């Protein structure tokens with residue numbers, strides 16, 4: 001599991017979703033990297049990618065709603081970061097739909113997803129938690 005306690009931002013709804021997102025990403029990576037022949041696992045890889053993509057959109061919406069609820073000052077910037085990442089993933093998928101779902105591109109997408117998620121949850125999302133706490137205090 002790639003989730004770490006230090007990724008927690010202190011808001012249960014968001015933390016639970018982040019944990020779930022890491023879980024789905026782990027599943028995707030496990031399928032992509034498990035050494036089975038690519039043509040035999042392609043359908044499964046596409047399915048896990050689909051689950052992860054669906055969940056990330058659902059999560060972004062909830063996280064953005066939470067930011068609006070607490071009046072998070074960097075909401076607009078954060079929303080753009082989410083939209084930018086979603087567009088990047090959509091572009092990968094669009095390309096693969098055109099050129100075929102190659103193992104290489106799937107690996108690249110998995111690596112990019114992991115890097116982004118760790119950086120984003122480890123930094124940008126932490127500031128949401130800090131702001132929420134500062135309002136409580």
Ligand SMILES: [Fe+2]
Pocket residue numbers: 063078082120124125
């Ligand atoms: Fe976020």
